[in-house]
Structures are given as structure tokens and as C-alpha cells.
Ligand SMILES: NC(=O)C1=CN([C@@H]2O[C@H](COP(=O)(O)OP(=O)(O)OC[C@H]3O[C@@H](n4cnc5c(N)ncnc54)[C@H](OP(=O)(O)O)[C@@H]3O)[C@@H](O)[C@H]2O)[C@@H](O)CC1
């Protein structure tokens with residue numbers, strides 16, 4: 229798990245390094261520029277002309293310092309494009325050195341390679357028109373390397389910003405990289421630590437990036453019997469969507485559960501009961517107690533229950549893990565006041581379902597992170613798994629981001645499989661990671677795949 233930080237915390241990291249740990253600002257900047265220069269030196273050598281764009285803050289100061297290092301190292305085919313403004317004192321120091329060295333300044337952005345130091349984590353609000361024009365100019369280059377973050381990248385998404393091929397960021401990756409469609413502007417990410425005392429500073433930020441190395445599935449003991457391996461109740465299915473519940477059920481088994489009971493619509497009871505040999509199959513009305521079950525998954529293919537009926541079943545599993553997916557999500561939003569306190573509810577909307585939920589709950593949708601917090605609060609502390617090519621999990625005040633793009637996972641039923649895995653593992657992070665890893669493995673094995681193949685891959689990995 230890697231920390232991610234907000235722009236505000238990145239600035240605090242700077243301040244703490246200087247004030248508490250007495251590392252001079254210019255010394256931090258020198259180290260930052262040195263690491264950055266080493267990382268891009270080969271590209272500078274091979275470029276006919278590199279333009280270093282420098283704003284008037286410390287991000288611009290970094291750009292000036294890197295330009296100076298390259299110049300002093302014998303790389304003469306560089307120009308500086310300086311954008312005046314409220315100049316920071318470090319910026320003035322770097323600017324004066326570049327002037328004294330007579331590094332050429334330019335007002336032309338035509339270049340195959342641009343180092344973008346227009347604005348870093350000091351960015352706030354909306355980008356001014358003047359800087360938008362500069363961003364447009366930068367974006368014409370063949371290759372762009374941004375310092376710390378692409379200039380103009382907003383923390384709530386919807387950015388008008390530099391579209392970098394690479395971003396070399398200092399200390400920690402920024403949360404902004406993973407919001408909305410921002411990731412398309414960040415390019416390849418490299419994280420360098422100039423010499424921030426990272427291990428001495430405990431971050432108050434609640435953002436983590438998760439990866440496959442965080443997979444930690446419960447080991448199933450050799451002598452475990454089916455009753456010990458978990459019993460999942462699944463409520464869902466309708467005449468229109470009879471496959472969803474069956475995909476969830478198979479995913480639960482392949483994930484290691486010993487027993488599954490499917491409660492489905494009377495309209496498809498015969499189909500589900502006859503075509504699936506492993507689960508116990510019953511009708512909705514038969515679910516009267518949660519006693520025999522470890523967790524509940526409600527929603528795959530569900531269209532035939534009312535909001536009251538859904539909430540009644542969720543409340544029946546009050547002290548247990550409840551995963552609310554697909555058809556049950558909207559009903560949950562419409563009836564949120566009737567949910568009894570249960571911090572074990574996990575809802576798994578995709579972006580469309582999440583937008584609809586925000587509208588139902590009358591929550592502002594302009595900032596993804598604050599809207600996740602608000603939805604969780606409205607749903608009695610529920611964990612939210614917001615599914616997309618970057619999945620965000622909000623759980624008990626923490627945000628977890630998984631960035632493992634795989635278009636093969638965007639296939640009918642993939643969400644039903646994920647919901648089954650989370651219900652079986654009773655852990656949204658492990659469920660999301662297993663689903664993603666199985667997707668990667670299935671893609672390697674089959675190319676694009678069906679969910680039956682995805683589920684088989686889950687069994688192999690588990
Ligand atoms: N020791 C250190 O401190 C270290 C700091 N480090 C580096 O410092 C960076 C942070 O530097 P920072 O805090 O000076 O802010 P920064 O990103 O340059 O932004 C200020 C500029 O943005 C502009 N601007 C802002 N909003 C705008 C808007 N809406 N629309 C238009 N313009 C807007 C603002 O414009 P102005 O107000 O002047 O017109 C000004 O030019 C950090 O990312 C890292 O690279 C590393 O070297 C490690 C050591």
C-alpha cells in the first residue's frame with residue numbers, strides 16, 4: 229500500500245521538512261532538481277531542443293534549477309520559457325543563476341521536448357486564461373515531462389491541464405492523479421524522494437494506493453469442512469436478468485465458500501434451481517432469518533422486490549456483512565432512513581449507479597471524494613466501492629485507489645462476479661484486488677473473456 233497525498237499535505241510536507249527538521253528550502257530544491265535531472269538526462273541529451281517552462285513559484289524554480297544543471301553539464305540545446313508572476317524567493321534565486329549563466333530565454337514553445345514547471349502543488353481554483361493558453365502551447369510538444377504534477381491538474385477532476393507523457397513527482401504520488409479522468413493527463417508516474425524526511429513525518433492524509441502485493445486472502449485450512457468455509461446468501465435474479473445471480477453464485481464458490489443459498493424470483497426459480505447444481509435455491513419469501521449465513525449479497529439482476537423488502541432483508545443481516553449491488557443500490561438510496569445502523573454494509577456502484585444515487589440522495593456530485601463521504605454518511609457508514617477503470621474504495625474514513633486498467637474486465641457480469649467475491653471474503657479491498665488480478669490473468673490466458681472464464685481464473689488464483 230502506498231501513501232497518496234493532497235496538494236495541501238504536499239505543501240505541509242515541505243513546511244515540516246524546513247521548520248521541524250531544519251532542512252533549508254533551497255537544499256530540498258537542489259536535491260529535487262538533482263534527482264529529476266538524473267531521471268531525464270538521457271532524454272535531454274537526445275533531444276534537438278528542450279524547453280523548460282517555468283512559472284513564478286517553486287515548481288518553476290525546480291524547472292529553472294534542472295535547466296541550470298543540464299546547462300552546466302554541457303547540454304546547451306535548451307531554452308527557458310519563463311512566465312512572470314508573484315515570484316517566490318527560491319524562484320528569484322534560480323532565475324538569477326540562469327540569467328548569470330546566460331542560458332537562453334525564449335517566448336516560443338515550439339519544441340519536441342518540454343519540461344513542464346508552470347504550476348505544481350501550489351495550484352488552486354481554476355486556471356487563468358493566460359495560463360490555459362500556455363498549457364495549449366505546451367501540449368503541442370511531442371513529449372512532455374511534468375515536474376511534480378501536470379500543470380493545472382485539479383484535485384476534483386475536470387482539469388484543463390498539461391497532458392504529460394511522464395510525471396516525476398516528489399515524496400508521494402498525488403491523490404489528484406487518480407480522480408476522474410485525470411490519470412489520462414499524468415502519463416507514466418515516477419516517484420522520487422529529494423530528501424524529505426518521509427519516515428519521520430506521519431501523514432494525516434487518508435489516501436492509499438493499493439496493488440496486488442496487498443493481496444492477503446484468508447488461508448483455507450486443509451481440514452476445513454464446508455460449514456467452516458462460509459455460507460453466503462444471495463438475493464437477486466429476475467426474468468430479464470437471470471444470469472447475474474448465477475454468476476455471483478459461481479464466483480462465491482470459486483472464491484472458497486462452502487455453501488451458497490440463492491433466493492430468487494418465483495418467475496425464474498425453476499431455471500436457477502435446475503441449471504445450478506451446487507447452490508441451494510429458494511424463493512425470496514423463504515429468507516426469514518440470517519442465522520445460517522455469514523454474509524448477504526443482495527441486488528444482482530434484482531428487479532422484483534420493493535425498497536421496503538430490500539431494506540427489511542438488509543436489516544435482517546444487521547450484524548453481518550451485507551453487499552448491496554446493482555438493482556438494490558437505487559432502492560437503498562430511496563429508503564436510506566429505514567436502514568438500521570450497520571457499518572458492515574458495502575455498496576458496489578459503477579459510475580452510472582453512483583451518479584443516480586447522488587441524485588436520489590440530493591448530494592453534490594462536483595467532487596468525487598466529498599460525495600463518497602456524504603453517501604457513506606447517508607447510508608449509515610456504509611463502505612463504498614466505486615467501480616471504474618480506477619476503483620475507489622471509501623471505508624471508515626480511508627480512501628483506497630486501485631489503478632489496474634483492463635478493458636477485458638468491462639464485460640457483462642463482471643460486476644456480479646466482483647460482488648460475489650466481496651460477499652465471500654467479507655472484505656472490499658481483498659475482493660477488488662482478487663477480481664482485478666483474476667481479470668489480468670484471464671486476459672493473459674484468453675485475451676478478451678467471458679465472465680465464466682473470469683470466474684474459473686478466480687478459482688485458480690484462490
Ligand atoms: N522546498 C520546497 O518548497 C520544495 C518545493 N518543491 C516544488 O515546489 C512546488 C510547489 O511550489 P509553490 O508552493 O511555490 O507553488 P507552485 O506549484 O509553483 O504554484 C504557484 C504558481 O502557480 C500559479 N497559480 C496558482 N494557481 C493558479 C491559477 N488558478 N491560475 C493561474 N496560475 C496559478 C501562481 O501564479 P501567480 O499567482 O504567480 O500568478 C504561481 O506561479 C512543488 O510542486 C514542487 O515542484 C520541490 O522543489 C521540493 C522542495
Ligand SMILES: Nc1ncnc2c1ncn2[C@@H]1O[C@H](COP(=O)(O)OP(=O)(O)O)[C@@H](O)[C@H]1O
Pocket residue numbers: 578615616617618619632633634635636637638639640641642643644645646663
Ligand atoms: N477498463 C477497465 N479497467 C479496469 N477495470 C474495469 C474496466 N472496465 C470495467 N472494469 C471493472 O469491471 C467491473 C464492471 O462492473 P459493472 O459495471 O457493475 O458490470 P456488470 O453490470 O456488467 O456486472 C467493475 O469492477 C469495474 O471496475
